[in-house]
Amino acid sequence: MHVHQPVLTWPTAAALLGAYFAGPIADVDQPQSYVGQRVWPLAVLLSVVGMRHRRLTHSLLFLATLWAPLRFLPVPDVVRWAVWIGYASHPAIDPLNEEGVELLWPWRFRVKLLPNPLAIPVESFRETVLRRVMAAFSALLFAGYVRPALRQVPFAGPALAAASDGLIRLFPASIQALIR
Ligand SMILES: [Zn+2]
Structure with missing residues (x-):
């Protein structure tokens, strides 16, 4: 994809920063989380409308939808991809936890990658x-x-x-x- 991106450039630095900050955003659906505490009005709104933890913001549907606004950001492609992959890495890793993730939301099935004894608690x-x-x-x-x-x-x-x-x-x- 962007394997030939020069390394020591501003777009690369912006891409790394973008991925770094995009990673934790999905947890805005939990008011106690690091992100939820910082943007608590959104966290509260999500819980009021029934979007409990690891549902909408952790779903493949949301990931696909996220690409639409990212496409229109006036940034180089490498930054766009880094932000998207950074965000996606979160719902990709959360299913290692014993609670699982509603990856296929609105289908209410919790995807778990490991059986309980091997799952990784928070x-x-x-x-x-x-x-x-x-x-x-x-x-x-x-x-x-x-x-x-x-x-x-x-x-x-x-x-x-x-x-x-x-x-x-x-x-x-x-x-x-x-x-x-
Ligand atoms: Zn999460």
């Missing part, structure tokens, strides 16, 4: 492990993709490239192979 040790593994993997991908661009940075280039090489070498060879 704020549990398992969630922390999953979070760290995903953060480490993101760092690996980032280091892999920025490495060629880092070499071009004036003065600090070799040191930055060596740092990203060092980070990549922390991973087992089989995982390193994913970015080579």
Whole structure:
């Protein structure tokens, strides 16, 4: 899709930031959540109209609808996609939880990817492990993709490239192979 997007550019920085902020937005349907507390009028409105947690804002229907306003944003394609993928990553990960997600809303069926003993409860040790593994993997991908661009940075280039090489070498060879 945008695999040839130059790394050290403003659109790339905007795309990363956009994805970062889009990720938690779906939880606006829960007044106690980080996002729900910050935009509480919307959180309260959603709960008043019966949109309980992990329903409308976590559905495939909403994801498809979200693309319409994103299409008209005056931003480069890479930013549009990053925001959409950032948002989508949330309902993609939530089904690992024992509560599941109404992905197919308005069909009221809760999609769960793991049986209860293996499911990952909110704020549990398992969630922390999953979070760290995903953060480490993101760092690996980032280091892999920025490495060629880092070499071009004036003065600090070799040191930055060596740092990203060092980070990549922390991973087992089989995982390193994913970015080579
Ligand atoms: Zn959620």
